[in-house]
Amino acid sequence: xxxxxxxxxxxxxxxxxxxxSAATTNSFNPATGEVIGxxxxxGAHEAQLAISAARKAFELGNWSEDxxxxxxxxxxxxxxxxxxxxxxxxLLALENGKIKPEAGFEVDMAxxxxxxxxxxxxxxxxxxxxxxTNAVSxxxxxxxxxxxIMVPWxxxxxxxxxxxxxxxxxxxxxxxxxxxxxAQVNALVARIMSEAPSLPRGVINxxxxxxxxxxxxxxxxxxxxxxxxxxxxxxxxxxxAVGAQQLKRFGLELGGKTPHLxxxxxxxxxxxxxxxxxxTVFAGxxxxxxxxxxxxxxxxxxxxxxxxxxxxxxxxxxxxDPSSDxxxxxxxxxxxxxxxxxxxxxxxxxxxxxxxxxxxxxxLAAGAFYRPTLLEVYDAKxxxxxxxxxxxxxxxxxxxxxxxVVTLANDSEYGLAAAVWTRDVKRSLRVARKxxxxxxxxxxxxxxxxxxxxxxYKQSGQGRLNGVxxxxxxxxxxxxxxxxx
Numbered sequence: 001x002x003x004x005x006x007x008x009x010x011x012x013x014x015x016x017x018x019x020x021s022a023a024t025t026n027s028f029n030p031a032t033g034e035v036i037g038x039x040x041x042x043g044a045h046e047a048q049l050a051i052s053a054a055r056k057a058f059e060l061g062n063w064s065e066d067x068x069x070x071x072x073x074x075x076x077x078x079x080x081x082x083x084x085x086x087x088x089x090x091l092l093a094l095e096n097g098k099i100k101p102e103a104g105f106e107v108d109m110a111x112x113x114x115x116x117x118x119x120x121x122x123x124x125x126x127x128x129x130x131x132x133t134n135a136v137s138x139x140x141x142x143x144x145x146x147x148x149i150m151v152p153w154x155x156x157x158x159x160x161x162x163x164x165x166x167x168x169x170x171x172x173x174x175x176x177x178x179x180x181x182x183a184q185v186n187a188l189v190a191r192i193m194s195e196a197p198s199l200p201r202g203v204i205n206x207x208x209x210x211x212x213x214x215x216x217x218x219x220x221x222x223x224x225x226x227x228x229x230x231x232x233x234x235x236x237x238x239x240x241a242v243g244a245q246q247l248k249r250f251g252l253e254l255g256g257k258t259p260h261l262x263x264x265x266x267x268x269x270x271x272x273x274x275x276x277x278x279x280t281v282f283a284g285x286x287x288x289x290x291x292x293x294x295x296x297x298x299x300x301x302x303x304x305x306x307x308x309x310x311x312x313x314x315x316x317x318x319x320x321d322p323s324s325d326x327x328x329x330x331x332x333x334x335x336x337x338x339x340x341x342x343x344x345x346x347x348x349x350x351x352x353x354x355x356x357x358x359x360x361x362x363x364l365a366a367g368a369f370y371r372p373t374l375l376e377v378y379d380a381k382x383x384x385x386x387x388x389x390x391x392x393x394x395x396x397x398x399x400x401x402x403x404x405v406v407t408l409a410n411d412s413e414y415g416l417a418a419a420v421w422t423r424d425v426k427r428s429l430r431v432a433r434k435x436x437x438x439x440x441x442x443x444x445x446x447x448x449x450x451x452x453x454x455x456x457y458k459q460s461g462q463g464r465l466n467g468v469x470x471x472x473x474x475x476x477x478x479x480x481x482x483x484x485x
Contacts, residue, residue: 010039010187012046012208013194015053016201021046025210027184030097030328031318031367039183042207047175047214050205054146054173055223057202064143064171067121069198074118074168076196078111081161084192088185092157093319095184097327097368100319102282110161113466116450117165120471124169137481143171144249144476148218150229150239153181153330154285154390157189162465163228163251164204170474172226173203175218180210181330219243226474227251230287232388233413233459251463251473253455255388256416259292259409260445261431263402264299266421268306270443276310278419278445279372280326284392285334287460288417288439288446291389293396294405300398304376307396308354311372317364328368329391335368338391342373345384345395350375353396380411388414402427406434415457419445438464 010027012019021040029036058064081088085107092103126139147167151160160176167174178186190206193199207214218224219239226249229236233254240250260275278290295303317324329335335358346352356371372392377385385395399405409418417439420431432440438455441447448454453467463473 008037010037010183010208012040012042012050012206013187013190014046014050014205014207016194019046019049025180025183027095028331029094030330031320031364031369033332033366033368036094037184039180039187039208041180041211042209043211043213044217046207046209047177047217050175050207051146051218051221051223053202053205054175057200058143058145058173061200061203063173063200063203067124067171069200070121070168070171071118073196073199073203074114074121074165076198077193078114078118080192080195081107081110081114083195084188088157088188088192091185091188092182093327095182096153096156097330098282098319099324099327100322102327103319106155106158109158113158113161113165113450117169117470120166120468121169121171124471124475126477131481132483134485135481135483136485137479140478140480141170141475142478144225144474145172146224146226147172147174147474148221148224148227149174149176150215150218150227150231151176151178152231153179154282154287156182156185159230160189163230166465166470167226167228167474168203170471172474174205175224176204176206177215177218178206178208180208183208215239216242219248222246225249228465228473229253236461249473251465252461253287253416253465254459254461255414256287256289256456256460257292257386257388257412257414258288258290258417258419258445259294259412260290260419260421261405261409261435262293262295262299262303263405263420263422263424263427264296265423266299267423267443268299268303271421272303272306272310274445276307276314276372279311279392279394280314281446283326283329283370284372285329285390289390290419290445291394292385293394294399294408295396296405297398297400300396304353304396308374311354311356311374311394314372316359316369316371318367326372326392329370330368332368334391335370338370338389338393341384341387341389341391342375342393345375345377345382348382349379350377350382350384350395356392380408386412402431406431410434410436413459416455416460417441419443
C-alpha cells in the first residue's frame with residue numbers, strides 16, 4: 001500500500017488515489033473533547049471528482065458485466081475487514097465514542113454482509129420464459145450506473161457496508177459520502193478497501209465532508225441515478241424532492257421511534273434488561289433505539305421501579321474504560337439538544353421516573369456524556385413521544401387492552417421497528433401483524449440478519465436493505481424478446 005496512507009491527515013480516496021482538500025478540519029474524541037487528528041474536508045469538488053471516476057469505471061471497464069469479478073472483490077473486502085478488525089474497533093471507539101463491545105458488534109457485521117452480497121452477485125440471473133407459443137422472452141437485470149451512498153455518523157462502518165455491498169453486487173460503481181464526525185474511521189475504511197487486489201480503479205470512491213455541498217451535488221447530478229441514504233426523515237424528504245426532478249431512485253432508511261409493547265404475561269426478568277439495553281446501545285444514537293415503552297397497567301408499578309433501577313445503574317464512561325456500559329454522545333452540542341428536549345417534556349407534564357442528564361462535574365465533564373433518562377407520559381402527542389430524540393431517553397406509557405396498545409404503537413409517523421413482549425404465541429403474531437413497521441421482534445430486540453430484509457414503513461423510509469431485495473435499488477430490468485420462431 002502507498003506510504004502516504006499513513007499521513008496523519010485523513011484524506012479522500014478517489015479513483016484509487018489519496019487526495020487532500022483546500023480545507024482541513026479537526027477530529028475529536030467525544031469522551032474528552034480532545035483533538036485526535038485532522039482531515040481533508042471535502043465538498044462539491046471532491047464529489048465531482050468521485051462521480052467522474054465512478055462513471056468512467058462503469059462505462060469503460062468490465063465491472064458491470066463480470067459477476068464473478070464482483071463476487072471475488074466482495075470476498076476480498078470481507079477478508080480485509082477481518083484483518084483490520086482490532087484496529088478498526090479501537091479507532092471507532094476513540095472517534096465515535098462507542099464502548100468497545102458495541103464497536104466490535106458494529107465492525108463484526110461487515111464481513112458477513114459483504115459475503116452475502118457476493119452470493120447475490122453469483123445468483124442474480126434475471127429470468128426467461130415463453131409467453132406465447134412462438135416467442136421466447138429474456139429479462140435481464142442490469143446495473144443502473146453510478147450509485148451514491150450517503151452515510152451517517154452514528155454507525156459509519158456498518159451503515160456504509162450495508163449499502164455498498166449490494167451496490168457492488170449489482171454491478172454499479174460507487175461514490176460514498178462519509179460524515180466529518182468520523183473522518184479518521186473513514187480514512188481507515190478506505191485503506192482497508194484499497195487492499196482488495198481485484199478491485200478495479202474507480203469502482204469505489206470515498207470522500208469526507210462536514211457540510212452538505214458534495215451530497216447536494218450527488219443528489220442533483222444526472223450521472224448518479226441511484227442514491228442510498230441513511231439518516232433523518234427530514235433530510236430524506238429534502239433529497240427526494242430534488243431527485244424527483246430526474247425521477248432518481250432512492251433507497252432510504254430514515255428515522256425511527258421503536259416501541260416496546262410489554263404485556264402483562266411477559267417475562268420481566270428476561271424483558272427488562274433487554275429493554276434497558278435497547279436504550280443505551282450506541283448511547284441511544286441508533287435508528288432502532290427502544291425509545292418508547294408501552295406497559296400493561298397491571299405490571300406498570302413494578303416496571304417503573306425495576307427499569308429505573310436498571311437505567312440508574314448504567315455506568316456512563318469512555319470506551320477506554322472497560323467498565324463503561326455506555327459511551328458519550330457524538331458531541332456536546334447533541335448533549336445540549338437532548339437535554340433541552342427532556343426539559344421541555346418535563347415542563348409540559350412528563351413525570352420523571354429517572355432524571356439523567358449531562359455529566360457536568362468530575363473527570364468526565366469535558367466529554368459529551370449523558371446519563372439515561374426515563375419519563376412517564378400521558379399525552380401521546382407530546383414531541384418527545386412523536387419525534388426522534390437520538391439519545392438515551394425513554395418514555396413510558398400505560399395501556400389496558402390489546403387494541404389500545406396497538407393504537408399507541410401505530411400513533412407515529414415512523415414505522416421502522418417494534419418489539420412485542422408476551423408468552424402468548426397467538427397474541428404475539430396477532431399484534432405483530434397489526435403494527436405498521438418493517439421489523440417486529442418477538443421477545444427480543446435488534447436482531448437483524450443479512451438474509452432478511454430491513455427497512456421502514458411510513459416516514460421511516462422506502463426500499464429495503466439486507467436480504468435478496470437489497471440489490472433492487474441498484475438494478476434496471478430489460479426485456480428482450482424473440483418472436484416468430
